[in-house]
Amino acid sequence: MNIYVRKVAVLGLLGAALVGCGEGVVPKAASTPATGDTPSPRASTTAAARPKPGAEPAAAPTMAPGPNGLTPVYTRRAASSPRSAEKVVALTFDADMTADQGPRAARGERFDNPELIATLRRLKVDATVFMTGRWAEEYPDQARSIGGDPLFEIANHSYGHYAFASPCYGLPTVAGPDMAADVRRAFDAFRDAGAVNVVPYFRFPGGCYDDAALRSLGPAGVTAVQWDVVGGDAFAKDADAVAEQVLDGVRPGSLVVLHCTRSAAPATERAIRRIVPELRARGYRFVKVSELMRG
Secondary structure (H helix, E strand, C coil): CCHHHHHHHHHHHHEEEEEEEHHCCCCCCCCCCCCCCCCCCCCCCCCCCCCCCCCCCCCCCCCHHHHHHHHEEECCCCCCCCCCCCCCEEEEEEEECCCHHHHHHCCCCCCHHHHHHHHHCCCCCCCEEEEEEEEEHHHHHHCCEEEEECEEEEEEEECCCCCCCCCCCCECCCCCHHHHHHHHHHHHHHHHHHCCCCEEECHHHHHHHHHHHEEEEEECCCCEECEEECCCCCCCCCCHHHHHHHHHHHHCEEEEEEEEECCCCHHHHHHHHHHHHHHHHHCCCCCCCHHHHHH
């Protein structure tokens, strides 16, 4: 299915649920067709996409660029995949922190969630953390720990969680010529923190993108990763409601978006304690995005 049709049909419905933390979607279909949501056979990245030596795992699969070098977009395992019926699901967690939230962190606001990471480890859940560079700078020990644990991989969520398309729920916007550099700056922050398991994937802040953003991001050489199941944990306090939303939405090959930020998603860790055993009871296995894409 054309990825822009998927964006309107799926992501357009999800934006309202995440508007509280800026995790929405620009409700405008891009006019230029991009590649589909199955990865190319290649398993390499361009030099621009690679974090510097010491911060990149071996051969994470990527998708081929779209027409005219458009950044490809991956949403979930395609129905046409030979492994499409396999009961796997990728849980992803956005570790959000904007470039200007340092004073709030200094006053004690917590943009991390070590209890969530500890629970994922205790339950032995593979997961992908989409991290902003600013988050890695604020919590370098945690970034290094997450990025050194084989259960996890770190993907790019921009440097400062500014939007790559406008309007995007009030987020400031990165200028088109600066988009690729913003992504590289985040990769540099992961490297400086000592993270190792870093993959060449990028998630648009707010889920907002258009043709112009896909073109501007092309030189970064990343594969953009969206989702087909929204956790609805942004500012939610009812962990059971979050769990129900995930459990109702997951299908074989699904990609779930949740958050790793205590101040913005305080119920996520409690929801995970219900989500994981219930999905396992249904026969699901948890995988990182790189494994889902490899299928």
